[in-house]
Amino acid sequence: MRGRGLRVEISRERSLGSRIRAARQQRAAVVVVVGDQEVETGNVQATDGRDNTRHSLPVDALGDLLAEAHRERVALQW
Structure with a gap:
């Protein structure tokens, strides 16, 4: 994802629920x-x-979808 110019944060600390919150x-x-x-x-x-x-x-x-939305500066279209 980072190779596509996207900001990525990886978190492995704490519980899954607290990371999502x-x-x-x-x-x-x-x-x-x-x-x-x-x-x-x-x-x-x-x-x-x-x-x-x-x-x-x-x-x-997902990578293609996010990169396209970022490149075109448009809202993500699922």
Whole structure:
């Protein structure tokens, strides 16, 4: 993701719930959870910070989607 010009923050400290709450308090545009299951399947669960909708998609597709929205300076279109 960083190679695509996107800001990425990785957090492994504290519980998953507290990390998600912290991301919401920081008003993160997208929160992505990557655990053992996601690594195994190649899909990630991404939560849109605007409306808290959850989307499951391949990690490469997420990267393309985020990079395009960033490059075009438009809202993320799932």
